[in-house]
Amino acid sequence: MSRRGWVLFLAMSVIWGVPYLLIKVAVEETSPVVVVFARCAVGAALLLPLTIARGEVRPALRHWRPLLLFTVLEMTGPWMLLSYAEDTLSSSLTGLLVASVPFVAALAARLLGEEERLTPVRLVGMGLGVLGIAALLGFDVEGVALLPLLAVVLVVVGYGTAPLVLSRALTGVPGVAVSALALTATALVYAPFALPRIGQVATAQATALVSLVVLGVVCTALALVLFFALIREAGPQRALVITFVNPAVAVLAGVLLLDEPFTLGLAVGLPLVLVGCVLATRRNAPAPAAADAAVP
16 A cells, blocks of 8 residues: 555554444443444534535535445444344454455455455455454354344445445545535434433543543544545555454553453464555555567
């Protein structure tokens, strides 16, 4: 990838690795649906006025069909389904399943006729990334139920295909406008479920409130703008390799900030994840040029 691509990739790996820690703090004081609503509402409150001031709302709404599809695939659907699934499935199994997102993106790109092929080296990189996640999180299959499992499968399909919608149907729409409208729509969907519980925010401790604010400002508003820039810089397939690094960042944050133990799985899994990311984002070799005709 380009230098700008790597900077965006590393920024997204950290920014979307931190929410695991922040959500863990926030849900001690508030319910999960309030957390999701709060981060969407904060993100929309930051980005929607900017979108309106730039006069980008009406041009963006001309693409309302792919915009709605992207919102459902990337935010509204996955966040609801993950909340449902994680009531039953272990976080380790959920993390492993979500780590298959780059494979789904590669398959979807292949079916849609994307020009860039997935080389064996990049496939090996993806495989190493999944092995690294397995070492980091373990593989707990206890309590597996069919419906929660299917819910996570739908989440993986959504995360794997949403960036393709962005790169193919929303190329002319600024990332800030897409983020603002998608967050606003998602907040409106969650509002009927969250508003009856909104009193939890008033009684929450300062640490939970700070976590909610950081989730909305950094991990939602800023993160989505950077994510769209990464997709347009490096392509959907490479952008989604961050799903390998995010759990590694989350585990490291737990070790450094929550005094969680540094395990053998972390020592083995982190290098695998990093090597896998380098290989999975490797630039494809150019097609061989035709040999020049011999000159008599």
